Amino acid sequence: MKSPNGNPIIPADHPRAESLHYRHLLVDAMHKKIVTPSGLCAHGRGEAFDYLIGEQTISPAEKSIQAAVATLIKAKHPVISVNGNVAALVGKELVELSQLLNIPLEINIFYQAEGRIEAITELLRDFGAKNLLGIGDFTPKQLSKLSSNRRIVDPRGIYQADVVVVPLEDGDRTEALIAAGKFVIAIDLNPLSRTAQQAHITIVDNIIRVIPKMVEIGKILQNATDKELNQIASEFDQSQNLKQSLEYIIKYLKTQIK
Numbered sequence: 001m002k003s004p005n006g007n008p009i010i011p012a013d014h015p016r017a018e019s020l021h022y023r024h025l026l027v028d029a030m031h032k033k034i035v036t037p038s039g040l041c042a043h044g045r046g047e048a049f050d051y052l053i054g055e056q057t058i059s060p061a062e063k064s065i066q067a068a069v070a071t072l073i074k075a076k077h078p079v080i081s082v083n084g085n086v087a088a089l090v091g092k093e094l095v096e097l098s099q100l101l102n103i104p105l106e107i108n109i110f111y112q113a114e115g116r117i118e119a120i121t122e123l124l125r126d127f128g129a130k131n132l133l134g135i136g137d138f139t140p141k142q143l144s145k146l147s148s149n150r151r152i153v154d155p156r157g158i159y160q161a162d163v164v165v166v167p168l169e170d171g172d173r174t175e176a177l178i179a180a181g182k183f184v185i186a187i188d189l190n191p192l193s194r195t196a197q198q199a200h201i202t203i204v205d206n207i208i209r210v211i212p213k214m215v216e217i218g219k220i221l222q223n224a225t226d227k228e229l230n231q232i233a234s235e236f237d238q239s240q241n242l243k244q245s246l247e248y249i250i251k252y253l254k255t256q257i258k
Contacts, residue, residue: 026088033119035084042085042168049189050206052249057213060244061205067236068165068185068201069101069217070229075163075183078103079133086167086207087120093211095127100218103165106157107134133157146176158182167207171195191245200238204245 026035057065072078080098082105087094098105107120121135133154141159143151151173153159164177167187171194177184178198186199187207196202203210221229 026085032123033116034088034123036116046168046189046206052252053189053204053245054252055206057205057209058245058248060241060248061203061210062213063236064201064203064241065205065210065213065217066221067233068203069214069221070224070232071163071183071185071201072101072103072165073218073221073224074226074229074233075161077161078163078165079157079161080105080165081108081158081167082106082120082124083109083168084116084120087123089208090167090211091123092127093215095124095129097211097215097218098129098131100215101222102131104131104133104157105129106154107132108153108158143173143176143180145179146172151176166195166199167211171198174198191242191249196242201236202238202242202245204242 030036078101080094080103082094087107094105097103105124107117107124109116109120117135121132124132133156138154138156140152141155143153143158158164158177161182163183163185165185165187166174166177170186174184174186174195175198178200184199185201185203186195187203187205187210188196188199189204189206190196191202191204196204221232224232
């Protein structure tokens with residue numbers, strides 16, 4: 001039996017119901033040019049790491065989310081970078097976060113297939129996005145030390161940003177952004193990736209849990225004092241965050257040995 005969009009109907013009691021939902025969501029997005037075939041591979045790789053933390057938000061991630069939100073609120077020119085997978089998986093929640101904290105979303109993609117930016121733009125606007133960058137007529141700037149298409153950035157957004165959120169693994173660009181003096185917040189399930197290791201704050205968690213949690217925390221911290229925000233941000237230790245994330249994975253895997 002299939003749904004109207006042609007996907008098989010997933011029984012609510014299926015043990016992998018949520019996972020299958022997001023897989024079909026990405027396949028649909030691929031047919032609409034929002035996601036590329038390689039994006040499906042990237043999702044599968046990320047999901048494999050999610051198994052290693054029990055598919056839950058672990059304590060180090062909770063702390064890094066708090067620090068990330070506090071940093072974004074404190075920032076002068078924060079920007080959230082959006083690619084196809086991010087738009088397909090958490091577009092609605094990302095628009096909510098953008099509007100809540102008044103942070104622009106900049107579409108920045110690796111594969112520049114014809115019509116792809118337009119498809120991502122349409123999806124985000126369907127979710128209510130108004131403050132979108134990386135689209136329309138503008139004179140692009142380029143990040144140095146980066147040769148891929150993702151070097152092309154909006155002068156109103158990533159180029160002048162002091163804090164950039166890089167959802168999902170993107171090692172080359174993370175390094176380029178840091179070289180350009182940006183503070184980078186990464187969302188990456190693999191604590192050993194270059195992205196995770198290079199970023200200033202790495203949230204080791206699945207983006208489908210992270211963005212809704214950031215919205216939740218944002219509603220709490222948006223009225224916090226500068227002193228409170230500074231304290232949350234200053235107490236965060238990236239090296240300890242990565243160490244504790246790895247230790248959690250090791251401990252969790254040991255519990256799975258029967």
